[in-house]
Amino acid sequence: MYFIQIAPLMFKKLITLSLLILTTTALFAQKDSISIKLENVNYAHPVKFFPISTEGQQLKMAYMDVQPTKNANGRTVVLFHGKNFAGYYWTDVIKTLTTNGYRVVVPDQIGFGKSSKAYIHYSFHQLASWSKALLESLNISKSVILGHSMGGMLATRYALMFPERTEKLLLEDPIGLEDYRTFIPYTNTEKQYQTELKATPESVRKYYQGSYFTKWKPEYDELVRIAGGVSYSKEFPRYAKVAAMTYTMIFEQPVVYEFKNLKVPTVLFIGLEDNTIVGKASLTPEQQAQHGQYKVLGKKAAAEIPGAKLIEFENCGHIPHLEIPKAFAATLLENL
Template sequence: MRKLCLFFLLLVPSFTNAQQAQSLSITLENVDYPFPVKFLPLNIEGQDLRMAYMDIKPDNPNGKVLMLFHGKNFGGYYWTNVIKALSAKGYRVLVPDQIGFGKSSKPFINYSFHRLAALNKQLLDSLGIQKAVLMGHSMGGMLASRFALLYPERTAQLILENPIGLEDYRRFVPNASPEAMYQAELKTTPESVKRYYQTSYFVKWKPEYDELVRIASGVNGSSEFPRYAKVSALTAQMIYEQPVVYEFPLLKVPVLLLIGTQDKTIVGKARLKPEDQTKYGLYNQLGKETASKIPGSVLIEFSNAGHIPHLEIPEEFLRALDQNIK
């Protein structure tokens, strides 16, 4: 199966029907990442696993490390422009695919943000890195927040790009059993993924965003897709059941919030009535509310962006990041 290069992510405007139809393995072996991928061997609940990561060392290092945590529907591949910009500024950039995501193993385990945070600390330890700036997008923002709460001495700064979990979804989204979430994941199609991205993530759809849909839905054709769907359901359950919103006032590290105010992301949105979907996921309000909870935090809002500012308005986003990173 021909490898599909993501080095030109967001530069290639469209794909042929044959490329769109090509199925992907659940660990994305047939997807090229923009930089070499390494693996940290792990043993969790008696299972030998591996955690994928990119470790990009700059030509002119400034002595600082920045770690990027991806969102639930993504992997390290969508950080390409951020990696290049930070590397050019001298940062060593570490980009893990969390266990259960991207090129990492997809085990059936008890998923928790505490466990994932500990695994990322283990990755830092294995590389001899004592302290890093953490930047988390979407689910990665919940994870980065948990890491900073657990390991403030290892966190130079916490940067949150449109994190989910700024509200407690348990208060208004009906609970669903793991089996129900699994069955819902099995019904995922390219059309359903694109429809969700269009209605929640972006202000205006651009052809290059189809690549994100292709990767997110390309695993559907894999013979191991049921495993992928099960793990996706388990991590969705983790997000729903393990809020961090109540602990924002406890953060003891510098915090930068980078918020696209037109984001409408709600975890479990499909389980809400249409009229209720308009009441939540309001990032034009959630960003301000969150900043007020975190002592000394800095909030930068982008009125022309939704859930993924680093892709939707890259120049503006990277300029704000450069001006406010520690």
């Protein structure tokens, strides 16, 4: 009789405990869902890896090599991603290009995306050289280079180093249109590392909302899920350290002074509402208003690059290929 009276209470406690365990397990599973190499992030096409040996380390450079789906024209477009992104955000651009006859190669640079997160000296010269080696391994001797954001700095360096391999240079809201060293307080890599360690999905969302888009759309949540989700990984300190290293690369290796030396046809695609500044948080609102004004910087860059063409998008921020995909796709095809 005693057992019959106590059993329901024990059963209730067991159920409550089981639910607590399941909830806690689910919470931690969600937090650990994004690895720093994005192994569990799906890309639109199969990912391969190009081996790289440097500074006593064996590294892997992830890339997609997507063949045209119809009307192959024998031309190749290479997509260079921005600092806070990787191959996953090029899906619509890849589809636009491959359905119009282009082969598309999409590398995740070392330190980004699915590629190795290496403790090495990062430089645009080295990333450009590895990109060239990748393309050589794929028997691609000449290609159109499209670079977005940080990828625009890399694409510029690539075109300066290998003009004979660059059919055309396309720059989509590239950073580095001004020399950040002249107005951003210097932060060494270790101090920047401490800043990167504080990243959370909430801080990523706030930054993306305030810096990248004129109006937030639900589809942008996936960008936050990936970029913010890595902060829950046990390996996040490595990710943060590499992010700090590449911040230093951007800060210390400007390309703006060499625009005049470009010798390839160049097109700039600029969102007029873009106000991106690397190191923006270290400036006062008044200082921020004096820099990162792409409606001014785009025109200035186009004037400095010999023969450059400038295309401006109204009501668009830092990532035209995501914010206005149809307009960007049409304009991109017109300028290939």
